Amino acid sequence: MKMHTLRSATALALLALSLGVPAYAGEAKQQLLLDVDFAPRDVVKVDVGDFHFRPGQLAPLHTHAAPAIGYVSKGTIYYQVEGQAPQILKAGDAFYEPVGPKILHFDNASATEEAVFTDFNLQQQGEPFIVFDHPPTEKIDRRTFPTAPIVANGVTKAIAVSERIGKLVTRTEANPVVGYVAQGNVTISVNGKAQRYAQGQSFFAPAGSTARYAAVGQGATIISFTLKR
Known part of the structure; x- marks a missing residue:
């Protein structure tokens, strides 16, 4: 970053x-x-979602088939990509989740405050934006925004x-x-x-x-x- x-x-x-x-x-x-x-991508749409994490909520272990870019609008996020040092993302920070490595942490770092972030997933044809290692065991509050119908090779x-x-x-x-x-x-x-x-x-x-x-x-x-x- x-x-x-x-x-x-x-x-x-x-x-x-x-x-x-x-x-x-x-x-x-x-x-x-x-x-x-x-790596070059033929983007056909940008899937957009707004996440609301409860205090202390942890993100499930996952990978991205499409790179995700986004913005933290509230709270603090503990973020770590496999093979990289952890980061603290604060309100006002932008972030990037790459294709391939596991996202070990994208957790609400506060035990008392909500965290809110929005991601934009740059998807190719027929491509999911996220893949979970195991089905999530708790509800993830993701509020879907309108998809941007981008065609950009x-x-x-x-x-x-x-x-x-x-x-x-x-x-x-x-x-x-x-x-x-x-x-x-x-x-x-x-x-x-x-x-x-x-x-x-x-x-x-x-x-x-x-x-x-x-x-x-x-x-x-x-x-x-x-x-x-």
Whole structure:
């Protein structure tokens, strides 16, 4: 996981150019949360789910057939991939679950507080997003969000950016984007079709679309996951 705080408009512009993230028109404050690479995939849909873990709840041992990218919106997660050191994910962090190795832990690290996280599974045709070693023995509260009907061949990278939006922000999406409203309410118009999204909802903008983002009220924060070749 790569996490950076952008200290100036110049640094932001240079980062956008280096990563291929489109430039923005309007008011936005950005922070890069995640930049990951994986084997090329012909993505046909992005399955999205919102998990609510009770205090102390443990995730079953599992693997991913499709890479998962996501965002922790509440609480603290104890995360460990087989063969890697454990991590602590906090509210505001993005994460990546790779294809292949076992996910040993994706547990609520708090004994007193709920944890909430949202995952976006980059699925190929006929591919499950998760495989359990054994059927779960306790209920998993996963709230399914609308599936993003992405068709994107040869996807090899995901970049997650947190954006604080005040006034209208307009951009042309060179690559498909799936996203999450982390704070506030926002109206998102994609190719002229506008929809209002509340905190905790997901959204989608296809490659080549013109997207306009406008906060409702004092401001909003959105998490944008851009998928690139």
